[in-house]
Amino acid sequence: MLIELENVSKTYGKVQALRGLSVALPQGAIGLLGPNGAGKTTMIRTLLGLIVVDSGGGSILGMDIRSRRLAIRQAVGFVPEDECLFPGMNGIASAAYAGELVGMGPRDALRRAHEVLDYVGLGEARYRRTDSYSTGMKQRLKIASALVHDPKLLILDEPTNGMDPAGRDDVLRLAVDLARNKGMSLLFSSHLLPDVEAVCEHVMVLGRGRLLVQGRIAELERPHQDEFEVRIKGDPVVFAARLEAIGVTARPADDGLLVTIPPGRSNRLLWETARNTGEQIRALRPRRSTLEEVFLSALEEDR
């Protein structure tokens, strides 16, 4: 397992940030979801050994989170949420310095810094002072600095916050490439469900310091037996009216219809209606839950 936590609790004064959190996450790209105050940041800091938990324990990359904190931070790359820079440096010096702080030799760090800056698309801006970088460039520099020692696990805390669409797309493509093509595990914390969906295979949802849902996104997005996405050749409005007449709920969705079959009936009803009205069904598939629905229903159950 990539990450294993067992009954981890952490309290800040009267606020209980983590309540007996137990989770086992496999290697790969993992999305960390949860509303504000759910304990995402506390969990990340626990994994990095930055805070001492009140009870419980666990491991990350096989290293105990209580006893091998520095080794964990050496093996893991972390991209913080806030805008942060090493002052007075250009891009290459900044990335190399990050490598030296992890323990790389100056020569190795410099060579590697060139490579990762090229990789994240900052090659041409490497000699510019970092305080002149745009938000997107700063974000990519943070990623480059976290990648410089080739970590086994990269933790990204809200990596697309405050970015323009193009910059966000770059970061997501970068994360996807790292996870799918470069064999790097990711822990991707975000409020933006489409971002998590785009990058991650697994997801865990935290709520009030507890694990609400965890699993492969493909499995969580389960098909519904009574809801279908239908695309027809003719006029969908007319077809929807016909369906409504026989008790089937139909509403426009994307380029087709989203229909709900009454209990006890099957999708044969749709085929029969099409035959009766002379319409042609081009596509018919069960509707799957979106990640948003999974997220919202998990929060709903938590209340």
Next chain:
Amino acid sequence: MPIFDQGYQHWDGPLSSQRFRWLPITRHGVVVGLRNRWIRWGMLGAAGPPLLLVIFLIVWGLFEQKSSFLTPFLMFFRDLPEEVKAGPKGYRTTIWTLAFRQFFDIQLFFPMLLVLLVGPDLISQDLRFNAMPLYLSRPVRRFEYFLGKLGVIGTYLAAVTALPVVVAFALGIAFSLDPAVFRDTARVLLGSLTYSAIVMVSAGLLMLAFSSLSKNSRYVGALWLGFWSISSVSSAVLQNTVGADWCPLVSYTANLNRMRDALLDAGTAWDRMASLGEAGRREVTSRMGLGPHRPRRGPLRRIFGPRPERPPSPVDDINGPSGERPRNRSPWTPPDFPWQWSAGVLAGLAVFSVLILTTRVRGLDRLR
């Protein structure tokens, strides 16, 4: 913008141990500092006093050997007391002690100046650009962060205090051509290096604490300048008005100076030279017939009578009736207050600095 142009290469090179994790912080800070021309000028200016110290020790080494090389310059040694001229090696420790003491007396300006030039950016800029998460999310503890930053100041201060001391000491020994010189002057070296370490740690911690108080390094610089100058001025004013023993304690540099004198045992060295000087003065005045014990003889005695006792000289006044020399009368001699007071003040400032640092630079467990 093209991305992933070159792909991503894995890397599996060696990583250093945790023990020296502070070193990159120090190395980076030193390199950044050297890009500042004012710091380079400061370093250049700081080379002046060590040069004079080296020249002095070389000349003294040659003088000890009665080297013919010094023949053209013998006039400079004419006024030395006879005891020194007869057996300079017997005064080696005293002369070296006073030479190093005087060197530090002048040189202390440069560490203070370099701290002003190097220190303000160290933490304040990290706070301004929110660099703490970048440091502390890596295998760097707060202690190592502070140590690395302290190392930056320490490196520059060592370059203008400890390094010149070692170089001057080595050259002084080399030109003495006497193996005993190391034994005689080891205390001077140890005292000087200890004093350099005290200056590095004390000034470094103070500047780091100041640097953590503001995100604007100009304010930090002004704070240091104010602390350095106002404490000295306040001390001088208090000494002239209150005149109590504790007044020098108000001055930061006076406390450092007191530690220097204690570590070098400069008081003993100066007392020895002062007693030599006094003996020489009496010898000269006696030879010139100006001494109090030389009676008038011949016609002068018949005309003017016996020679009256001379009024006490200002030096005698200072020395007092017992002949013991009060130590706080000369700028050369250490003041009367015990060195432990200064050590206490410096230790208190260090503790205060550490408290400020730990309060202002928080761990990631409490950062946003």
